[in-house]
Every structure is written in C-alpha cells, then in structure tokens.
Amino acid sequence: MATEPDFGDHLRVVSITKTASVFPKVVHPPKILSLSNLDRQCPVHMYLVFFYEHENNNLFVDRDSVFRGLKCGLEEALSVWYPAAGRLTLNPSDGNKLNLWCNNKGAILLEAETQVEISELGDLSQYNDFLEKLVYKPVFDGDFSQMPLVVAQVTKFGCGGYSIGIGISHSLFDGPAAYDFMCAWASNSAVIMKQHKALELPNKLPVHDRGTLLMGKFGHEAPKGVGAKLLQNGNDVVPSVLTRAAAVDHLYQLIMQAAAASGDQIKLDQIENNYVHKTFHLSGALIESLKREVFGGDMGGFSCSSFEVVAAHLWKAKTKALGARKETMVCLQFAVDARNKVEPSLPEGFSGNAYVLASVALTAGQVEQATHKAIVEKIREAKSSVTSNYVKAYMEAVAGPQTSLPPIKELTLISDWTRMPFHKVGFLQEAAAYASPLVSPIPQVAYFMQNPRDNRGIDMRVGLLPHYLSAFTRYFLTNK
Structure with a gap:
C-alpha cells in the first residue's frame, strides 16, 4: 500500500x-x-x-x-x-x-x-x-x-x-x-x-x-555435506569443517514452517501483498544515542557499527510487532560483499553481482529476550561465516530454476546502501535532493540509505504489512 x-x-x-x-x-x-x-x-x-x-x-x-x-x-x-x-x-x-x-x-x-x-x-x-x-x-x-x-x-x-x-x-x-x-x-x-x-x-x-564467480573457477573446492548452521538448538554456532549456505537453509526452514502452520491469520499474512513502504529517519546523533542506550553509558568497551545496531534494533522491533509464538523461528538476513571473500579475490572494479546473504536464525522468544549486544554478536558471527567455501555453497544452492519468494513475515531482509550515496550522483547538480528506490521484487526488504543531510545518519525504508505498521513504529521509535 x-x-x-x-x-x-x-x-x-x-x-x-x-x-x-x-x-x-x-x-x-x-x-x-x-x-x-x-x-x-x-x-x-x-x-x-x-x-x-x-x-x-x-x-x-x-x-x-x-x-x-x-x-x-x-x-x-x-x-x-x-x-x-x-x-x-x-x-x-x-x-x-x-x-x-x-x-x-x-x-x-x-x-x-x-x-x-x-x-x-x-x-x-x-x-x-x-x-x-x-x-x-x-x-x-x-x-x-x-x-x-x-x-x-x-x-x-x-x-x-x-x-x-x-x-x-x-x-x-x-x-x-x-x-x-x-x-x-x-x-x-x-x-x-x-x-x-x-x-x-x-x-x-x-x-x-565474472572470473572467479563462474562455477568451477574457485581456488579450491568447497567440501560437500551437511555443515555448520547458525541455528543449533535455537542459539549456538557449531563449528564444522563442512560448509553450507546458512541463508538458503534458513529460508527453506521458514518456508516449511509457513507451510506447516495453520490458522486464518497466518493464511492472510501469506496471501496479502499490500505492503506499506515507510522511511524512518535516524540521524547520526540518534544512532549514537541508541548505542549508548542499549549498550550502557560507556558501552563497556564494546563498539559496533551503525549498521549492526540499527539492524539489531530493526529485528527486535519487527519480531515484537509480529506477535509470533515464542517458539516460532524468525530470521535476519543481510547482504555481504563477497569481492574479498572468494579466493582469489575479485579484481578492483568488478562490475557483476558479488553479494551473498548472511543469516541469523533464532526463535521469536529468543530475539525478544536477547540484548542488542547479543544480537550484534550474532550478526558478526553470520558475517564472519561468509568465506570462499560459503560463497561457493551459496552459488550452488541458487543454481536451480528461479522462483519468486513468497511473502514470509518471519524473514527480515536488509540491503545496506549506506556506502553507496546515490543522492550524490550529480546528473544535473552536485547532488540530488533525494534518490528514492522504487518497490523491489521482494517488497518487505529494508533499505539502509545514507541520509542526504547527515552522512552519519541512516534513512531506513522498510516494507510492512499494514496491520503490523503501528506496532512496529511504536517499538522501533521508543525501544520499548
């Protein structure tokens, strides 16, 4: 909508x-x-x-x-x-x-x-x-x-x-x-x-x-088999010499969870595609204030990026707004640049697609109870799991026929544009008043964009189903 x-x-x-x-x-x-x-x-x-x-x-x-x-x-x-x-x-x-x-x-x-x-x-x-x-x-x-x-x-x-x-x-x-x-x-x-x-x-x-990203041209073969997942008993990362693409595994689990669910509300959520697209402005000062609020006055020596704290805050607010049962699996996925993850690295100026999805999966109850710091640590674990083997496993997993992703309310998907200040592209002037993305094929994706008036700030455009918008706005803006 x-x-x-x-x-x-x-x-x-x-x-x-x-x-x-x-x-x-x-x-x-x-x-x-x-x-x-x-x-x-x-x-x-x-x-x-x-x-x-x-x-x-x-x-x-x-x-x-x-x-x-x-x-x-x-x-x-x-x-x-x-x-x-x-x-x-x-x-x-x-x-x-x-x-x-x-x-x-x-x-x-x-x-x-x-x-x-x-x-x-x-x-x-x-x-x-x-x-x-x-x-x-x-x-x-x-x-x-x-x-x-x-x-x-x-x-x-x-x-x-x-x-x-x-x-x-x-x-x-x-x-x-x-x-x-x-x-x-x-x-x-x-x-x-x-x-x-x-x-x-x-x-x-x-x-x-495309060089290294063409299948069969990786520096070494990725082992096959069931491997490390970022969800084990809903919480811990399990080390393994085997590699799978957690993002694909988690998405499959979400689809299976939705298929097994019953109830009129769940069916409505799966069918409805009338998303509301709303932009939230977070100034650099507000983001720093959020860091101090959720991590303590001096943050106890813990530091994190603006992306990490806003992503964690978004996931907690959206999960609360959904009101899902505490045992329901929810997932946060975000794009990671693989240019320097593959072996050998992609050359400077590589123009093709080089992003894969990293993924964190927990239960709704765990996300609601977890501190922002705990979720930030999960985000870092997911990002660090993206290795050359992970990229190859991811590419193998998406090799089949492409189908549109069904709307899954338990999935929070982030595309980070903060390092691509599109508003500074000077077609007619040194900078545009604004650069606005249209609705993507996945309408629930959240875009993190650089604020034109504050390069430390973030404009977050997110797609939400109408009946979750009010609750999400309250949780996101008040952190309560």
Missing part, C-alpha cells in the same frame, strides 16, 4: 515527449559474457528516481540541453560499460541459463513532462505511487533479446525541477557497480552540458568478466 500526492487527477499526467535509443559511442565486437549464478538470481530491473530541484541554473532552462547532455553522457558511459548496451540471452545447451550478449543494441532514454511541482510530492524520502510514473518500464514478453538492460526517463516538473528515473537489470550490476556506472554517466553528462571539451577519464576501469 502506498499513498498518492494530494493533487487533482488532471495534474497526475506525465506525458512522454521524446524517446531515443542510445548506443555506445565506441562499438565493441559482439561477444557472449558468461553470467554467474549470482547474476541469474534476479534479471528484473531495479529502479531509482533522482530528484533535482529548480535553482538559478542554466541547465534547468533548456530542456533539450538536459536531454541531449544525458544522452551524450550515456553514449560515453556505454563505451566503457559496454555490457549495459547488450541483452540477456538463454543458452539452450546449458539448461536455458541466462548469459549476457554484448551486442551493442543500446539503452532507452525518454523525455517527459508534468505540471506537478516537486514540492507537491511532499517528503521525497517517503514512497508514493506517483513515483512509478517517473520511470520507464518496458513490457517483457518473454523474449530477453528484446529487453534493454538500462532504461531511463528524465521528467521536467512544473516548477522547473527534474527527476531522472533509472532502471537497470539486476543481472547486469550489483549495487556498487550500478553506483559506479551512474557516477560515470553523470560525470560525462555534466561535462557535456557545461560545454567542456574534455571528458574526464574514469579513475578505475570496470572489469566485466
């Missing part, structure tokens, strides 16, 4: 005024790029909308120059990030697995306009349905060869400001790679719009080959 801005229906219209195919300025010889199992998990587009408010700036006077600058900047970026101009393709000889056909087919860029003023959207950090009109969503008819991997829409608002809505196939880039790609595009566009003659060369060139 989302809200619409409060203005008349006649003002909701966003009109497309121009559509262009954008090709690399430098054409690369066509080739097939093998994808890893991590790339194949989610071939859909992920969308992000940047807002640039009107200022006394010539860039905002001439709409044609904005479109032309973005188009030329994208042409330059695609010359280096050439897979983004390609298409996905199915390999019949390998079970119809997805690979990337680097064929220079190009990206799609649209120009649009609306009478709406950016100020009418209210708090830009809060999701509303109108944001869906600010991105281009190509129709997928099952033919990957016709689906552009990068799409963008630049929309001029009635106030003179702009939004830039960008969609990128998740099979192409993960978060850090998408951030680097957008920074390169924005840098080239800004130079062109300011009529500078020389383009800036990238500090590091992207590496598109």
Whole structure:
C-alpha cells in the first residue's frame, strides 16, 4: 500500500515527449559474457528516481540541453560499460541459463513532462505511487533479446525541477557497480552540458568478466555435506569443517514452517501483498544515542557499527510487532560483499553481482529476550561465516530454476546502501535532493540509505504489512 500526492487527477499526467535509443559511442565486437549464478538470481530491473530541484541554473532552462547532455553522457558511459548496451540471452545447451550478449543494441532514454511541482510530492524520502510514473518500464514478453538492460526517463516538473528515473537489470550490476556506472554517466553528462571539451577519464576501469564467480573457477573446492548452521538448538554456532549456505537453509526452514502452520491469520499474512513502504529517519546523533542506550553509558568497551545496531534494533522491533509464538523461528538476513571473500579475490572494479546473504536464525522468544549486544554478536558471527567455501555453497544452492519468494513475515531482509550515496550522483547538480528506490521484487526488504543531510545518519525504508505498521513504529521509535 502506498499513498498518492494530494493533487487533482488532471495534474497526475506525465506525458512522454521524446524517446531515443542510445548506443555506445565506441562499438565493441559482439561477444557472449558468461553470467554467474549470482547474476541469474534476479534479471528484473531495479529502479531509482533522482530528484533535482529548480535553482538559478542554466541547465534547468533548456530542456533539450538536459536531454541531449544525458544522452551524450550515456553514449560515453556505454563505451566503457559496454555490457549495459547488450541483452540477456538463454543458452539452450546449458539448461536455458541466462548469459549476457554484448551486442551493442543500446539503452532507452525518454523525455517527459508534468505540471506537478516537486514540492507537491511532499517528503521525497517517503514512497508514493506517483513515483512509478517517473520511470520507464518496458513490457517483457518473454523474449530477453528484446529487453534493454538500462532504461531511463528524465521528467521536467512544473516548477522547473527534474527527476531522472533509472532502471537497470539486476543481472547486469550489483549495487556498487550500478553506483559506479551512474557516477560515470553523470560525470560525462555534466561535462557535456557545461560545454567542456574534455571528458574526464574514469579513475578505475570496470572489469566485466565474472572470473572467479563462474562455477568451477574457485581456488579450491568447497567440501560437500551437511555443515555448520547458525541455528543449533535455537542459539549456538557449531563449528564444522563442512560448509553450507546458512541463508538458503534458513529460508527453506521458514518456508516449511509457513507451510506447516495453520490458522486464518497466518493464511492472510501469506496471501496479502499490500505492503506499506515507510522511511524512518535516524540521524547520526540518534544512532549514537541508541548505542549508548542499549549498550550502557560507556558501552563497556564494546563498539559496533551503525549498521549492526540499527539492524539489531530493526529485528527486535519487527519480531515484537509480529506477535509470533515464542517458539516460532524468525530470521535476519543481510547482504555481504563477497569481492574479498572468494579466493582469489575479485579484481578492483568488478562490475557483476558479488553479494551473498548472511543469516541469523533464532526463535521469536529468543530475539525478544536477547540484548542488542547479543544480537550484534550474532550478526558478526553470520558475517564472519561468509568465506570462499560459503560463497561457493551459496552459488550452488541458487543454481536451480528461479522462483519468486513468497511473502514470509518471519524473514527480515536488509540491503545496506549506506556506502553507496546515490543522492550524490550529480546528473544535473552536485547532488540530488533525494534518490528514492522504487518497490523491489521482494517488497518487505529494508533499505539502509545514507541520509542526504547527515552522512552519519541512516534513512531506513522498510516494507510492512499494514496491520503490523503501528506496532512496529511504536517499538522501533521508543525501544520499548
């Protein structure tokens, strides 16, 4: 569930005024790029909308120059990030697995306009349905060869400001790679719009080959068999020479738990997909205050990151809000960058998907009774368990046919963007007023984003079922 801005229906219209195919300025010889199992998990587009408010700036006077600058900047970026101009393709000889056909087919860029003023959207950090009109969503008819991997829409608002809505196939880039790609595009566009003659060369060139992450190319084989899990008798970590992907094991257990459950409320939770998406602002000072509150005045020599304390706090608040039976299994999962976890490490500038999920599983009663410090320690144990063997086991576990994840209320899933300050991507100005993600294929995911006004703060966007929102808000904001 989302809200619409409060203005008349006649003002909701966003009109497309121009559509262009954008090709690399430098054409690369066509080739097939093998994808890893991590790339194949989610071939859909992920969308992000940047807002640039009107200022006394010539860039905002001439709409044609904005479109032309973005188009030329994208042409330059695609010359280096050439897979983004390609298409996905199915390999019949390998079970119809997805690979990337680097064929220079190009990206799609649209120009649009609306009478709406950016100020009418209210708090830009809060999701509303109108944001869906600010991105281009190509129709997928099952033919990957016709689906552009990068799409963008630049929309001029009635106030003179702009939004830039960008969609990128998740099979192409993960978060850090998408951030680097957008920074390169924005840098080239800004130079062109300011009529500078020389383009800036990238500090590091992207590496598109998946290399180590292709199955069979790990430095050593991961042992097979039942191995260490982060849930043993609901609590302890058990060392083992054998490795399994705890995140996949725990997810399977959650699905089996949901299937075995009975009762009208549980059935309702499994079917309902009408999520509320709400952003909570946590300033750097508030996060430090939370650390002192939950760990004691001097924290007893215990230190933790902002991610760790907010993740622990989120999990406790959500578990309390669910009101699940104390013996019910609940799970916290979060993405871990595997670039330096695999052996050999991935090269600097690696552009593919390199994140796997780490996982902590406890009973609802244990989460409610546990201190924040105990949960932080569990989070650290889960993160440290992500080794080269874990990554290989994870990739083997996700090798099968991809299916959509059913809504599981006992799963808390976090995507940490705090090291990717998307709002600083300067397409039209040095920084956007806000960069807002649209709803992901997993609507309950919680995004941790850097607060544009406080780089030590965190904006947490989370998807919740409506009947849990009030309780979650109370527990999250009061820590009681």
